[in-house]
Amino acid sequence: MPKHVTPLMDELEKGPWPSFVSDLKRQAEKNPQCWDIVGQMELSYKDKMTHWKHGGIVGVFGYGGGIVGRYSDVPAQFPGVAHFHTVRLNQPSSKFYRTDLLRKLCDLWEKHGSGMTNFHGSTGDLVLLGTRTEELEPLFYELTHELNWDLGGSGSNLRTPSCCLGKARCEWSCYDTQAACYGMTMKYQDEIHRPAFPYKFKFKFSGCANDCVAALARSDLSAIGTWRDQIRINQAEVKNYISGANKPNGGGVPGKTGFDIQKEVIALCPTGCMWMEGDTLKIDDAECTRCMHCLNVMPKALRPGLDQGASIMMGAKAPILDGAQLGTLIVPFIKMNPDGEFEELVEVIEKCWDWWMENGKNRERLGESIQRVGLPTFLRVMEIEALPQHVKEPRSNPYVFWRDEEVPGGFERDVKEFRKKHAQ
Amino acid sequence: MGYDPQNPMKDRITDIGPPHYEKMFPQVIKDNYGKWLYHEIIQPGVLKHVSESGAECYTVRVGSARLLSLEFIREVCDIADKHCDGVVRWTTRNNIEFMVDAEAKVKPLLADLAGRGNRFPVGGTGASVSNVVHTQGWIHCHTPATDASGVVKAVMDELFDHFTHMDLPAKCKLALACCLNMCGAVHCSDIAILGVHRKPPMVDHEAITGLCELPLAIAACPLGAIKPATVKLDSGAEVKSVKINADRCMFCGNCYTMCPALPLADPEGSGIAILVGGKVSNTRSGPAFSKLVIPFLPNTPPRWPETVAAVKNILETWAKHANKYERVGEWAARIGWERFFELCNIPFTDKSIDDYRLAYDTWRTTTQFKFTSHIK
Numbered sequence: 001m002p003k004h005v006t007p008l009m010d011e012l013e014k015g016p017w018p019s020f021v022s023d024l025k026r027q028a029e030k031n032p033q034c035w036d037i038v039g040q041m042e043l044s045y046k047d048k049m050t051h052w053k054h055g056g057i058v059g060v061f062g063y064g065g066g067i068v069g070r071y072s073d074v075p076a077q078f079p080g081v082a083h084f085h086t087v088r089l090n091q092p093s094s095k096f097y098r099t100d101l102l103r104k105l106c107d108l109w110e111k112h113g114s115g116m117t118n119f120h121g122s123t124g125d126l127v128l129l130g131t132r133t134e135e136l137e138p139l140f141y142e143l144t145h146e147l148n149w150d151l152g153g154s155g156s157n158l159r160t161p162s163c164c165l166g167k168a169r170c171e172w173s174c175y176d177t178q179a180a181c182y183g184m185t186m187k188y189q190d191e192i193h194r195p196a197f198p199y200k201f202k203f204k205f206s207g208c209a210n211d212c213v214a215a216l217a218r219s220d221l222s223a224i225g226t227w228r229d230q231i232r233i234n235q236a237e238v239k240n241y242i243s244g245a246n247k248p249n250g251g252g253v254p255g256k257t258g259f260d261i262q263k264e265v266i267a268l269c270p271t272g273c274m275w276m277e278g279d280t281l282k283i284d285d286a287e288c289t290r291c292m293h294c295l296n297v298m299p300k301a302l303r304p305g306l307d308q309g310a311s312i313m314m315g316a317k318a319p320i321l322d323g324a325q326l327g328t329l330i331v332p333f334i335k336m337n338p339d340g341e342f343e344e345l346v347e348v349i350e351k352c353w354d355w356w357m358e359n360g361k362n363r364e365r366l367g368e369s370i371q372r373v374g375l376p377t378f379l380r381v382m383e384i385e386a387l388p389q390h391v392k393e394p395r396s397n398p399y400v401f402w403r404d405e406e407v408p409g410g411f412e413r414d415v416k417e418f419r420k421k422h423a424q
Numbered sequence: 425m426g427y428d429p430q431n432p433m434k435d436r437i438t439d440i441g442p443p444h445y446e447k448m449f450p451q452v453i454k455d456n457y458g459k460w461l462y463h464e465i466i467q468p469g470v471l472k473h474v475s476e477s478g479a480e481c482y483t484v485r486v487g488s489a490r491l492l493s494l495e496f497i498r499e500v501c502d503i504a505d506k507h508c509d510g511v512v513r514w515t516t517r518n519n520i521e522f523m524v525d526a527e528a529k530v531k532p533l534l535a536d537l538a539g540r541g542n543r544f545p546v547g548g549t550g551a552s553v554s555n556v557v558h559t560q561g562w563i564h565c566h567t568p569a570t571d572a573s574g575v576v577k578a579v580m581d582e583l584f585d586h587f588t589h590m591d592l593p594a595k596c597k598l599a600l601a602c603c604l605n606m607c608g609a610v611h612c613s614d615i616a617i618l619g620v621h622r623k624p625p626m627v628d629h630e631a632i633t634g635l636c637e638l639p640l641a642i643a644a645c646p647l648g649a650i651k652p653a654t655v656k657l658d659s660g661a662e663v664k665s666v667k668i669n670a671d672r673c674m675f676c677g678n679c680y681t682m683c684p685a686l687p688l689a690d691p692e693g694s695g696i697a698i699l700v701g702g703k704v705s706n707t708r709s710g711p712a713f714s715k716l717v718i719p720f721l722p723n724t725p726p727r728w729p730e731t732v733a734a735v736k737n738i739l740e741t742w743a744k745h746a747n748k749y750e751r752v753g754e755w756a757a758r759i760g761w762e763r764f765f766e767l768c769n770i771p772f773t774d775k776s777i778d779d780y781r782l783a784y785d786t787w788r789t790t791t792q793f794k795f796t797s798h799i800k
């Protein structure tokens with residue numbers, strides 16, 4: 001039986017999209033604190049304001065992250081949500097789950113928490129939503145002992161890495177994103193669980209430039225799959241697209257008219273590196289920037305080249321504080337070799353961290369640190385030669401920070417000698 | 425055995441990471457890892473992947489509310505056990521994917537899903553609106569300027585047919601973040617709904633001493649709008665506190681994140697801004713930020729009619745005018761933003777003109793580049 005009268009919440013039970021309100025009410029039959037979630041939410045809908053307080057520090061022994069504290073600011077009215085802490089579980093790479101594991105997780109969370117979850121948090125964690133401080137240690141014990149499962153990151157640490165589904169079910173993935181994500185997650189458990197950074201640091205792994213985990217938009221370090229040889233062309237399948245036997249975009253963008261390779265592929269290529277010779281498709285691969293459009297439109301005919309690896313972009317973040325940044329290209333190409341434990345990637349990561357942990361300011365994301373010192377300085381830190389690939393265009397101001405050692409004779413001069421020739 | 429509260433560190437297990445992904449795979453994924461040849465979308469929400477081996481994987485994509493109960497997850501498990509050999513996956517955009525290894529298994533799965541009320545809408549593939557990446561809002565967050573789950577529900581109820589049909593020029597990614605912290609990373613979405621504040625923080629002088637480190641609160645402001653001040657309380661006592669220069673405040677809320685004695689949410693002051701034209705993928709034009717086109721809409725729970733109408737208007741105006749494959753931002757860039765405002769009938773205001781700072785726009789922010797002789 002509902003504990004509170006909630007006409008505003010009830011309105012959100014109507015309509016064709018799944019209703020989180022109906023779902024909360026369903027769970028409330030088993031976990032009565034869910035009635036208080038609905039009740040407090042109704043109050044927020046009346047007041048047009050949140051009723052959650054700043055968190056405070058809660059966690060499990062030995063970890064500095066993974067749990068986020070949350071308390072109601074109206075606990076007398078809604079005692080079921082007085083404490084309502086979040087537990088972040090590190091999701092399996094690319095979020096495949098066996099149901100036996102999920103069912104065990106359901107039993108665990110029914111016992112120790114509210115029964116509500118997020119599948120998933122934006123960073124990728126499986127989020128358990130709402131529990132009391134005294135439940136945290138027993139929950140963690142059972143999670144690690146019975147489910148062999150660990151917490152994710154929160155605070156100024158390495159946040160839980162995430163990846164696209166890669167080679168598991170995609171024809172475009174240019175490296176093994178799951179292996180990279182899992183490998184780095186395991187290698188850097190300490191950095192995930194014990195905050196030692198100036199601020200948060202995010203890894204994301206996308207297998208191609210379509211970037212299905214939005215790595216380039218939000219991760220301090222993203223590895224985005226690419227290739228440096230030739231797009232593989234199956235000319236017979238190209239003809240099948242032209243004849244209409246194959247549906248462009250796998251049928252995902254139904255057109256009103258028939259497929260026009262000139263209009264839909266060649267004219268939309270950002271570098272103009274494709275053309276038809278008779279009924280044969282030609283690509284000048286040296287001019288291709290691997291944007292993926294032609295592969296997306298003709299997946300049966302075009303495949304990524306075979307010399308595959310990743311481009312490393314760094315410094316992406318949301319707007320707080322100095323404005324949003326996209327990842328900036330830092331390393332144009334590395335091989336992503338699972339057998340070599342991704343050693344080229346690890347070298348990039350650790351060179352960056354060594355510098356950033358020393359030089360990053362409190363609550364300064366990597367992208368902001370790079371802005372502060374300048375990209376040329378950061379490239380020197382990374383021991384990467386400046387390349388035209390690092391910029392969209394050369395700078396338009398002349399304020400070059402020449403260094404002492406770059407100018408013959410250095411910066412030290414004698415003004416008295418100068419005055420001997422040049423009167424005041 | 426089990427947990428012993430008297431001895432919490434006994435037998436402690438730490439740093440074991442997540443379950444290994446390979447243990448989670450269904451057989452068809454395990455057998456064809458790295459061997460996929462191409463895919464097709466055989467109907468909205470149903471993908472067919474074909475392997476070099478000839479094996480096929482059919483995926484049924486289902487939208488979800490993201491905020492999920494255990495009872496619902498158990499229902500998902502029941503479906504996966506019945507049809508999918510006990511495996512299910514979630515996508516980055518909060519969709520559930522049920523996979524089967526033969527076409528004959530698709531129909532019974534779809535029929536089962538359709539028989540479960542409105543809980544399992546099939547769609548979100550190809551040229552459709554995506555499920556909405558979103559944040560917590562009033563369900564669980566302390567800094568929001570708007571709700572998340574309720575706004576998403578209201579918007580998706582209205583755009584439902586565009587989720588279940590591929591009737592748009594290209595994919596359209598929707599996202600909502602309930603404040604400028606943007607846990608939902610809405611800054612690169614085709615259409616973004618963003619919670620914003622419009623009133624400077626209040627200063628709780630009575631509480632600030634116990635709650636905040638004043639230097640951190642002062643340093644939190646990117647525009648130097650917070651200054652130290654000595655304030656006399658009603659009791660007559662003098663305390664060290666801060667004062668806010670309202671003219672400098674850009675309502676980012678970073679001070680409140682650092683100092684709970686500086687609340688800024690307000691029923692009338694806080695609401696929603698709409699940003700459009702962002703993109704993450706490197707296809708054609710490369711990644712781009714979303715741009716602010718509507719600076720403020722009020723919070724009007726439970727259904728946010730102004731926000732729903734604004735999103736629908738932009739989506740449908742784009743759908744009517746854009747070329748095939750053209751994302752919202754590519755369309756706006758081609759026709760020019762002045763034409764965008766005109767066609768969408770959105771009033772342009774000075775709020776859409778940037779007066780913040782950021783000058784890194786000559787750095788390369790795309791994976792598009794050429795392997796010229798510079799790269800060794």
